[in-house]
Amino acid sequence: MTAGAAEILPSGGGALGFLDAGGDIAARSPLQLFWRRLRQDRIALISFAFIVLLIVVAVAAPLVVSVFGLPGPNVQNLTLTNSFGSPLGPTLAHPFGVDPLGEDVASRVIYGTRVSLEVGVIGTVISTVIGVLVGTLAGFYRGWVDTLLSRFMDVVLSIPILLLGLGLGAACSVRGCVKGLIQPGLSTIIFIISLATWPYVGRIIRGLVLSMSEREFVEASRALGASDARIMFREILPNLTAPIIVYASLLIPTNILFEAGLSFLGVGIRPPTASWGQMIAAATPIFNTAWWYMVFPGAALLLTVLAFNLLGDGLQDALNPRTAR
C-alpha cells in the first residue's frame, strides 16, 4: 500500500451506516485508519499496555521500588540466606525472594527493565537510522554506490557477532580497549547490537526503495526538478514508514534477547548493575535451591519479548491490512 491513499469507510460503525441520514461520508487519515484497525486487535493492545507499563516502571524504577517498600537493587543482606548460604524464597517483604547476596530479586528485576529497554530501544533506533540511511542511498543511486554499500552490508553481516561480543568482553574487560574507549558495559553492548542488526534493515529498505523509485510519483518529482535528497527523504521515505515501524518493533525484542544472551555469557552488563540475562546466568547453578532467582527475571524477559513481538505483529496487520488474517 502507499500511505496517503485513504480508504473511504462508513463513519457510523454499522455495516449500513453509510446509508444514514445525511450520508455523512468521511475520508480518514492513515493514522486514523491505522488506529481503527489496531483498536480491534486486543492482543496487540494488551501488549502495548504492558510495554507502556514497562516503560513507566523503567523510568520510575526508584519510585516503584520504594512504593512497594523494597530495598534498593544493590543492597546486600546476607542474613537473608540460610546457614548453607542459600537465598531465602518469596516472602511479603521480598515478594520475588532474594539472591545469594541477599539482594531483593523483585527490586533487581525492576531495575533490570531499564537495561533491557535501553538496549532494546536505543540499539534499535541506532540500527534503524543507519539501516534506513544506507539502504535508501543504495536503492536510490544503484550502480556502484549500491554495489559498494550492499557488499559492505554483506561484510558486516558476516562478522560473527556473538564471538565479537565475547572477544571484546574478554579482551577489554579490565582496562578497556583502544585507550579505554571500549569498555564492557551498556554502551558497548548497544554498539555491538547496532553493528549486528543495521544491515538487515538496510537490505530491506534498499529493496523497497528500488521498487519505489520506479513509481510515477517519483518520476513526477524528478521531472519537476526535485533534488535527490528531496526525492529520497520527502517522497520515498514517508511511504516506507509502515515497514520501518513494523521492522523496528520486531527488532526491539531481538535486541533485548541479545543483551540477555551477552550478559548471560558474562560479557554484557557488569555487576552489580542488575540485568535479567545476568540474573538468569547466576541462577542456573542454584536452581534446585532457589527457583525464584531464575523464574522471575526469566518471566520478565519472556513477557517483555512476547509483548514486543505481539505488538509488532499487530502493527504489521494494522499498517498493512492485506497481510491480515
Next chain:
Amino acid sequence: MRSHKTIAAGVLAAALASTLAACGSSSSSSSSGTTASASSNGASSVVPAGYQSTVNESLAGKRGGTLQVLQESDFEHLDPGISYFALDYTVVFATQRPLYSNEPNSTAPTPDIASGSPEVSANNETVTVHLKEGIHFSPPVNREVTSADVAYAIERGANPNVANPYLTTYFDSIEGVPQAKGGPIKGIETPNKHEIVFHLTEPKGFFVAEALVLPLTAPVPKEYAEKFDNNKPSNYADYEVATGPYMLENNAQGKVLGIGYVPGKSATLVRNPNWSDKTDFRPAYLNEIDIKIGGSQPVIDRQVLEGTNVVQNEPVAQPAVQLAAEHYKSQMVLSPGGGNRYVSLDNKVGPFSNIDLRKAVWAELDRAALDRARGGDLVATVASHFIYPTIPGFEQAGSLTGPKGLDYNEHPEGDMTIAEKYMKLAGYSSGKYTGSSTIQVVGASSPPEKEDAEIVNQALKSLGFNTKLTLVELATMYAKYCDVPKEEIDVCPTVGWIADFADPQTVLNPTFNGKSIVATGNVNYGQVNVPTLNAAMAAAEVVKGREARAKAWGKIDDEIVEDAAAIPYDWETSPRLEGSDVHGVGMLWNEGCWDYSFTSLK
C-alpha cells in the same frame, strides 16, 4: 599450590629460598605407624561432628568391586614428574609411590618406598634415604625398583621436556640442580641399589627431606622412559608404568593413552599385578576405579548422592552441600585444610600502599558474609590469619581468633566505627575516601567467587572508594591479572593458597615474602615487600624442629596480620560426596580428595 580447579601455579619463583636446619632425629620427617594429630593444628575445630573422614573403620573395608568416579574436569598431567594439581594427585598417588607419602588422615610423611626416615647429616648438608626391597614396576617393565630410578625421576624433572614445576623451589640446594638440564645431577648419588644420597650446597637438609613427599621422587625406569622423555614435550605419561597398588590400564607395549586414559573422556585404574601389600601401607581394597570425565558439577553431585559405587572428587556445588546435609548426611565428608582465602590489596602501588586504608577495609569487610556466600559454616570458617588449620603454626598464630589486640580483626561481621577510625588515621577526616583513584577490582565470574567479589566491592564503596569491578574466568583472573604485578590490580578479592606439604613456610613464603615477587605467575599477589618481614622469614627458614618452626612462622603470620598485608576471610573446608554404599577415605593433605587406595565399597 593453587587450590583445586585453578590452573596450577606453574613455576614458582626460584626465590623460594627454603632453608631448614635438620634435627636429624626420627621425629623429623617420618612418624611411621602413627598419624599426625590433626587436632593439634586446629583441624577438629573447623569440621563439625558427623562429617569427619574416618580411616580406622576402613582398615577392615570390603575387598573388591569397581568404584565409579564422576569428574567434571580433565586431568592436567598424570606424569609423576609434572603433576601439581589436587585432581591429578588422586591418580598419581594411587599409581606412583614416592620416597615418602602422606597417609590419608595425616599431614606428616610416612615412608613409602623408603624403608625408614631420611637420615640428615649433622652439618645438614647430606640426606640419605634407604629404599625397601621387593618393590617392582608394573608391566611391561616388571623389574625391581632401585635407587637409580629415583635419581632418574628427579633428573628428568630438570629436563625441559618434562619441566617439573617445583624442582627449583624445593630442591635447588641439591648440588647441580640449578644447572641441570636433564642429565645426571652431581649431588644425587646412588651408592647401591637401595640407597640414595642427596648432597647439598647449603644446610637445607631438613627441608629437602620434608619435600621428598612430592610425587617427583616417585621412581621412573630410565631405560624405558628415556625415549619418551627425549620427545618435546615428554610423552612418558602416555606410556607410564606404576609402582602403586593401581596402574593406568595399558597394553603389552605399555601404552596407556587411549586405553587407560582417554583425554577428556575417561581414565581406568586396574590393579598393578606386581604390587605387593607387604611393602605398602595402603590396603587397596578396590579392584578397579573407572573415572568418567565431563558433565556438570551440580548434576554430578546429585548423581553421586543418589547413586551407588560412585564418588565425585571436585569442589561440591553449593546446593549439593545443602542437599547432602539435609538428606544424605552420611554421604558427605568434610576435610579441613582446604587452604586459605583472602582479599589481596596492592601494597605497593595505589591507595592500599597506605596501611591504615588496608586496616579500614579489613575492619569494614563483613567476612562472615563472605563465608556465608561460600556455602556457610559447613564449608567455610572465618579466617583471622593466614596459616590454616592442619598446618603447623595454626595454633601459634592465634588459633581461631588470631593475634590479640587488633581491633580491625575482632569483628567478623565488619564494624564501620573502627573502619572510620582508620580512614581518619589515613587522613580522610570524613571517614570516607575522598581521593581520586578508581579502585580496580578483579574477581572470578563463577560462584562463589562472584558473590565474594561483589561483597568486597560493596564494602569498598561504602568506604567511599570509587571502584571498577570486573569478573572474569578464574584462570584468567590469576593468569592475566592477579598474578601479574604490572597490571596493578588494586584488589583481588578471592585469591587463595594451599600448601604443597605441611610446613608453614610453604604457606607464607611464596605469598608474602618480598623475594618471591616475579613478573608473571606471581603469587605474592599484593606485592608485599616489608624488609622486617623478609628478614623474619629468612631467619625462620633456618629454625630447627617442628615445634620451633611452628612458633617462628606463627609469629610471622601475626606480623602479616599486624601489617594488614591482605585480608584473610576463609579457611576452607572441602566437602566430598560418596554414593550410599561407598566408604570413602579422604586425603587430608590433598583437599579431602578421595584416596583410591583406602576407599572401599560397603
